[in-house]
Every structure is written in structure tokens, then in C-alpha cells.
Amino acid sequence: METDLMVLTEKLLEHIPENLRLKDIDIKVLNDHLDFFLSKADIIVKDFYDTLFSNEATRKVFHEGERPIREKSLAEWVVKTIGGKFDKDYWAWQTFVGILHIKRKVTNDYMLIMMHRISDLVIGEAYKDLPAEEAAALKTAWLKLAGIVLSLISESYHYFYLVAISQTTGIKLNLLDNLVRVEVDNLLEANKKYRLT
Amino acid sequence: MKNLDAILQELLMNTDSEAVVLANSDGLPLAAINTKDDNRIAALTASLQSMTDRFVENFNRDKSKQIIVETEQGYITIKRVNDNLVLMLLSGENAKLGMILLYVDDAIKRINEVFV
Numbered sequence: 095m096e097t098d099l100m101v102l103t104e105k106l107l108e109h110i111p112e113n114l115r116l117k118d119i120d121i122k123v124l125n126d127h128l129d130f131f132l133s134k135a136d137i138i139v140k141d142f143y144d145t146l147f148s149n150e151a152t153r154k155v156f157h158e159g160e161r162p163i164r165e166k167s168l169a170e171w172v173v174k175t176i177g178g179k180f181d182k183d184y185w186a187w188q189t190f191v192g193i194l195h196i197k198r199k200v201t202n203d204y205m206l207i208m209m210h211r212i213s214d215l216v217i218g219e220a221y222k223d224l225p226a227e228e229a230a231a232l233k234t235a236w237l238k239l240a241g242i243v244l245s246l247i248s249e250s251y252h253y254f255y256l257v258a259i260s261q262t263t264g265i266k267l268n269l270l271d272n273l274v275r276v277e278v279d280n281l282l283e284a285n286k287k288y289r290l291t
Numbered sequence: 292m293k294n295l296d297a298i299l300q301e302l303l304m305n306t307d308s309e310a311v312v313l314a315n316s317d318g319l320p321l322a323a324i325n326t327k328d329d330n331r332i333a334a335l336t337a338s339l340q341s342m343t344d345r346f347v348e349n350f351n352r353d354k355s356k357q358i359i360v361e362t363e364q365g366y367i368t369i370k371r372v373n374d375n376l377v378l379m380l381l382s383g384e385n386a387k388l389g390m391i392l393l394y395v396d397d398a399i400k401r402i403n404e405v406f407v
């Protein structure tokens with residue numbers, strides 16, 4: 095059972111098709127737009143938390159008075175990300191962010207919907223402020239980055255959730271897989287009306 | 292496997308039992324008789340064995356020798372065959388625990404002989 099973040103991260107990165115990985119040119123585009131992101135950090139962070147706090151299920155995730163700390167960590171994430179080197183340490187950090195969210199039950203659906211929201215904002219602001227060609231390059235680089243980050247955070251959440259069950263119960267991951275498999279057929283059968291022909 | 296089936300069949304007869312499964316440690320059935328859903332019972336058998344081992348570990352004891360569940364309708368016995376195999380025997384209310392344990396041990400010895 096792999097629990098070394100670096101090793102696991104490398105394995106997860108291998109899941110990403112070549113054309114969806116960040117190329118040097120994407121990294122350059124992101125790094126070159128650090129000032130753009132710094133100027134937008136407040137808008138992104140405010141929108142992110144206004145959105146989360148406007149909805150009961152997401153608001154409930156946070157403790158009383160926690161919002162300012164979380165705003166600070168998201169702003170930090172944006173700046174460290176855009177100005178960063180996108181090396182092994184950076185990707186392992188994203189895998190760690192997945193584990194961190196398990197404790198607070200920030201499930202992958204929340205993560206996905208909010209990363210899409212950030213992407214929507216970033217791309218909208220880019221087309222508002224930058225020449226179209228530059229905005230298009232930034233859009234490509236950002237969407238690749240967001241996709242990779244999401245895949246690491248979400249799979250890390252799912253994987254370490256299972257690792258935690260496995261380690262407390264002693265049930266190996268292969269065995270957990272089989273426990274799931276015996277039930278999946280029943281779930282499919284119960285919901286077969288959704289099957290395409 | 293023919294040999295395994297014969298061993299398990301004999302175990303059922305000798306112990307007045309109803310069903311038996313031999314599962315590997317990933318929870319896949321290697322042989323089963325009368326278990327309605329072999330895959331499920333094998334996976335649950337392996338899980339109970341794993342959970343019991345982890346439970347016992349917390350008390351710094353050696354691995355469990357066997358798991359015996361007593362129900363109104365009789366005993367369910369789970370016992371490790373070797374590091375990779377575990378046996379589950381579902382017995383009826385008339386089955387005697389002493390006989391069950393005796394024949395389970397005998398069956399385990401014979402199953403291990405099949406795999407040498």
C-alpha cells in the first residue's frame with residue numbers, strides 16, 4: 095500500500111495523458127502572468143468564499159470565524175501555484191491538499207465544482223484584461239493546470255480515504271476492491287433504467 | 292479443484308454443516324459449496340479474518356486461531372488455512388462445536404497438502 099506522497103504523486107501523474115500535461119511553454123505562460131494573478135487574487139478568493147458561504151451544505155464545512163484563515167490559504171495557494179516551478183514537490187503538495195480535505199469532509203464534488211468556478215473567473219478576467227491571443231494561451235495553461243491539480247487532489251482524497259479504512263481495519267486494498275465489486279453489480283442492477291440501451 | 296471440493300464436501304458431512312467457502316486473502320472464492328453468493332461470502336470471510344487480526348494486534352497478542360460466531364441457528368467458524376487462505380464453515384443448530392473444530396483442523400491440514 096503506497097503511502098509515500100512523492101511516490102504516489104508520481105504514479106498519479108502517470109495517469110495523465112501526455113497532451114494534457116504542462117509543457118515548458120505552459121509553465122512560462124503561467125509564470126509570466128504572476129502579476130495578473132496577484133491583481134486578481136482578491137476577486138478570486140472573495141468569489142470563492144462568497145459562493146461557498148451562500149450555500150448551506152458548503153457553509154457548514156467551516157468553523158465559526160474560520161473564513162479569514164481559509165481566504166489567506168487560498169490566496170497563498172494561487173500565488174505559490176502561479177509563481178511556482180511545477181516540480182515534484184509542488185505536485186506532492188497537491189496530493190497532500192487532497193488528504194487535508196478528508197478531515198473536513200470536503201468531498202470531491204465540492205472540489206470539482208469550485209475549481210470550475212475558479213477557472214471560469216480566471217478565464218473571464220483574462221479575456222477582459224489581456225489581448226485575445228495571450229488570454230487564449232493563459233486559458234490553455236490554466237485549464238491544464240486545474241485539471242492536473244484536480245486529478246491529484248480528488249484521487250488523493252479517494253485513495254487515502256481507502257488507505258485509512260484499510261489501515262484501521264486491516265483489510266487490504268485488494269480485498270476492499272473486491273468488497274466493492276460484489277456490491278457494484280447490485281447497485282447497477284437497482285439503477286439499470288439509466289443504462290444506455 | 293476436484294481435491295478441494297472433495298475435502299470441503301467431507302467437512303460438510305462430518306460436521307452436520309450447511310455451507311463452506313475457501314477464500315484467498317483478497318477475498319476471492321477458491322472453492323465453495325452451498326453459499327448462495329460465493330463472491331460476497333468469500334470477501335466477507337477474508338475481511339472478518341483481516342479485521343480480527345488487526346483487532347488482536349492492538350492487544351499485542353499473536354494472530355487469532357479461529358473466529359467462532361454463535362447464532363441461534365448454529366455456529367459459523369472462520370479459520371486461517373495459511374497466510375493466503377481462509378476457510379468459513381456454516382453449521383446447523385445440531386452441529387457440535389468440538390466436532391466442528393476437530394474436522395476443520397483436519398480439513399485445513401488436507402487443504403494445505405493440496406497446495407504443497
Ligand code: HEM
Pocket residue numbers: 146152155156164167168171191194195197198200204205208209212
Ligand atoms: C479549488 C479547490 C481548492 C483548493 C485549491 C484548496 C486549497 C486548500 C489549501 C492549500 C488548504 C491548506 C492550507 C494549509 O496548509 O493549512 C486548504 C484547507 C482547507 N480547505 Fe480547501 N481548497 C479547495 C477547495 C475547498 C472547498 C471547496 C472547501 C469547502 C467546501 C474547502 C475547505 C477547506 C478547509 C475547511 C480547509 C482547512 C483544512 C484543515 O482543517 O486543515 N476547500 N484548502
